[in-house]
Amino acid sequence: MTTNKTTIQSSASFNTQSPLPSSVNGEFAFMGEDLFEQHPSSSLTQKNTKGAVARLLEYEWRRYVAVAPHTALEVIENPSFSPIPAAAYYIAGMLHWQQRWLPVVNLRALVNGKADDDALLPLKYVLVLAYQAQAGEPINYGAVTLHGLPKSLLVVDEQACELPESIPVWQQVAVSCFTYEREAVPIIDTGLLFAQSHVNALPKVG
Amino acid sequence: MEKQGVRMDNNDIEKINNTAKTYTLTGNYVLLRADETRLLLPQTDVGQAEYLTHESQLLPLEGSEGVFYLENHTDHFFVALSAHLKPQHTPPQNHFIATYLANTDEELRWCWHEVKILHDLQLAAHPLPEVVLVENSPVTHYVELEGSLVYPCTAEKLLAFALKEVAV
Numbered sequence: 001m002t003t004n005k006t007t008i009q010s011s012a013s014f015n016t017q018s019p020l021p022s023s024v025n026g027e028f029a030f031m032g033e034d035l036f037e038q039h040p041s042s043s044l045t046q047k048n049t050k051g052a053v054a055r056l057l058e059y060e061w062r063r064y065v066a067v068a069p070h071t072a073l074e075v076i077e078n079p080s081f082s083p084i085p086a087a088a089y090y091i092a093g094m095l096h097w098q099q100r101w102l103p104v105v106n107l108r109a110l111v112n113g114k115a116d117d118d119a120l121l122p123l124k125y126v127l128v129l130a131y132q133a134q135a136g137e138p139i140n141y142g143a144v145t146l147h148g149l150p151k152s153l154l155v156v157d158e159q160a161c162e163l164p165e166s167i168p169v170w171q172q173v174a175v176s177c178f179t180y181e182r183e184a185v186p187i188i189d190t191g192l193l194f195a196q197s198h199v200n201a202l203p204k205v206g
Numbered sequence: 207m208e209k210q211g212v213r214m215d216n217n218d219i220e221k222i223n224n225t226a227k228t229y230t231l232t233g234n235y236v237l238l239r240a241d242e243t244r245l246l247l248p249q250t251d252v253g254q255a256e257y258l259t260h261e262s263q264l265l266p267l268e269g270s271e272g273v274f275y276l277e278n279h280t281d282h283f284f285v286a287l288s289a290h291l292k293p294q295h296t297p298p299q300n301h302f303i304a305t306y307l308a309n310t311d312e313e314l315r316w317c318w319h320e321v322k323i324l325h326d327l328q329l330a331a332h333p334l335p336e337v338v339l340v341e342n343s344p345v346t347h348y349v350e351l352e353g354s355l356v357y358p359c360t361a362e363k364l365l366a367f368a369l370k371e372v373a374v
Contacts (some may be wrong), residue, residue, distance in 0.1 A: 086340060103338050
């Protein structure tokens with residue numbers, strides 16, 4: 001199977017003075033045109049607006065997480081994976097990318113706390129993310145499954161909210177949260193996502 | 207191919223499991239493939255392979271889910287692993303090669319799509335990222351072989367994981 005790649009950005013527009021987190025400490029400041037789809041409601045063109053740009057990732061229809069823009073490296077369309085035997089239930093497989101093998105996290109399975117049968121079906125997109133296990137360590141890479149293309153979104157402090165307690169994995173991987181379309185959107189630290197196991201972070205029932 | 211890391215051979219595999227270092231895998235190994243899952247076991251862990259000419263007659267063994275036998279031949283029992291390295295609950299399809307694995311009962315045979323002996327291997331084994339691993343996983347590293355990912359492990363760890371909840 002061939003793999004189509006959509007080379008994307010990361011703009012250097014992330015505001016490190018913002019209360020929003022930066023998981024790779026700004027080491028990824030790729031220059032170039034931002035090719036991410038921009039959400040119509042975002043105010044990226046407005047000046048004098050305090051806030052930070054986030055990448056909004058739709059992992060299931062109208063369910064989102066966000067990451068810092070400098071961690072989002074490349075969208076791959078129609079990816080193919082190599083299976084990993086006895087892997088954690090939320091692992092879709094390994095993705096070959098730039099002479100490396102990357103773990104692919106199925107975000108929907110991770111949130112739902114169980115293997116996702118739909119993951120066996122062809123996945124439309126994955127997003128390659130950069131992360132550091134700890135500050136000062138080399139940059140590493142992983143990928144997450146996506147329901148649609150990422151969007152750019154300006155997030156302001158007034159949108160901050162509490163992390164949903166019903167999904168314990170957010171306590172492990174998210175460092176902040178904001179509201180978008182009346183839903184809580186966790187902001188994921190990619191280091192916390194890829195540098196530890198989440199097999200014990202199952203959602204609360206009921 | 208010598209890559210940076212610790213040079214080890216078959217006898218040292220126990221030492222590297224559950225570590226996060228790249229090491230060099232050397233020696234004689236057997237590639238065992240079930241569907242898309244490819245495992246690499248030390249040759250000393252794998253017994254002689256035999257063809258299953260009557261695989262369509264594999265029948266489930268009552269009281270032992272995931273264990274099968276050949277009709278009119280109860281001297282051997284058969285197990286085939288899923289992608290999760292657990293015994294399949296339905297009779298294996300097209301798993302036409304059976305092998306004995308060290309540390310299991312003499313009468314138990316393990317079914318595969320492909321069995322291939324690889325002599326004098328020298329491959330870099332890379333640790334799987336932490337996010338991938340589950341507790342007591344027999345697979346902690348991967349090697350790249352002919353463009354595919356292959357997972358080294360030992361029969362002892364594989365069987366401890368596969369048969370954990372199975373009455374054999």
